[in-house]
Amino acid sequence: MTSARVPAAVLGACAVLAALIVVAFAVGRFPVSAGDLASILWARLTGGEHGLDPTIETVVVQIRGPRVAAALLIGAALAAAGAAYQNMFRNPLVSPDILGVSAGAAVGAVLGIFLSLNVIMIQSLAFAFGLGAVGLVYVTANAVRGHDPLLVLVLAGVVVGSLLGACVALMKYLADPYNQLPAITFWLLGSLASASPEDVWSTLPLMLLGLVPMWLLRWRINLLALDDEEARALGVETGRIRLAVIAAATLMTSASVAISGVIGWIGLVIPHFARLLVGPDFARLLPTSILLGAGFLLGVDTLARTVARIEIPLGVLTAFVGTPLFLWQLATARRSWQ
């Protein structure tokens, strides 16, 4: 990968992302043109008047704005977490879904909904259970020796994931069928329809809390992709750094799951595409994954609320888009990383 191609690819991704944002505002029951959007944002920034219908301002500020921001934030977070997990577990096929993080966070969040807790508590529970799930998968995979480590890791993820699925099923069974059950079910399918400005503002610091250490440790994260003893011989305290990065990636995943439900595939597919574009160096992989992840989820969410008369659950749509991409990736895997 030549360094000259990197800015071109990243600039291209930025342009596409900007276009997607404009389109996301423009389509829907109340279309908002790029000009209207610019004048409303300018008015809010400067405190001046925009002279437009107040309904449009409500749509931009209260409804579509938070939704677009949540889509960008969650897509970016899931892709960044996926890129970090892939480096850490030295494998381009792991993701928050396969490691059980999403399922763990889902159990935590469902428990929060079941107990009628507030957003902060739901996010905390999601983080605790997500961290517990990835820890359980990692410990299990380490304890079983003498097998293909990737196979063991994936199987451990599947086993822990199904246990967590059973926990979710139990809570659904026990939930109040008129109030809680529909809420839990819709939430599990993944949706940004109810994203509020409060959701965005409460999630943003958690995302940054995860992203900042990831960016600061970007060079050392490259070395985590080496054999553990090799990385230590090169002067890296692998244990501590791995722990810090796993905590950061799990925080980002859990915070996402807590407001949007389970949205799969992004953490798996996006970092892989980013690696094909800019190579495996985390200093380039992380920003590229963030750009692509934000754009991908915004695009999918815009489709989810516009292609049909009813809204399509996001988890369903990303699975429909992600499965063929994953299969294609699996078929071409040898070429791209071996």
Added chain:
Amino acid sequence: MKLEARQLDFGYGARRVGHDVSLSVKAGEVLCLLGPNGSGKTTLFKTLLGLLPAQGGEVRIDEVDLKARARDEVARLVSYVPQAHAAFFPFTVEEVVLMGRTAHLGLFSSPSRRDREAAHAAIARMQIEHLTESVYTRISGGERQLTLIARALAQEARVAVMDEPTANLDFGNQVRVLQHIQALARSGIGVLLSTHDPDHAFICADRVAMLHDGRLVRLGDPAATVTADSLREIYGVEVTVVRVPVGEGVERRVCIPGGALSRGGR
């Protein structure tokens, strides 16, 4: 600069692999470690690098106990060249060599222009400039081994520990790696390497250590140490060591499998 094992016992967890090994390698010297499969060469190396805890005795770097030094401090003093291996992600040769600079970087820093220059100098010294932009996962085993030695050079440690640097290489690449090792020693770097070929000890070593069943059975200069007797003792085969002229008035010793094998021959 000296890397030293004092009455070192080593092994994995509860399993004791080696006992009471004392040896040292100084900057500018090549110490070659010979020993059959399973004799504990790799375990000894990992213990010398602090990757495994010593089970008894101690490892000293410049008269300071290894345990008293931080991980990155050890890496600035002693580098490690593992056997050429498959990598997990398609890093370029330049990026792999740059990883050797990590011990010189702060926790949150990335390689600077100076680190890049050091990496390029190491790549040039191994004469693999043409591979700089190549993807490490797609080059040959010999090229990977040279890349890993370049990474150890970029680390700027005064002693390099190399685990079978000639294993799995074709004849030409073996000779090339041995020549590079000699050149490193001439430039003041101490090299501790293990090999399966006693001839390599005659080509590049200043001293030879022989490990058998986890014990150091011989240590000394190559001519006195690598003999028919010592090779029979550690490998259990008959070998004849002969002197061959390799130039104007220069002779080198070579091991030739003999005894039982050649008795029925010409």
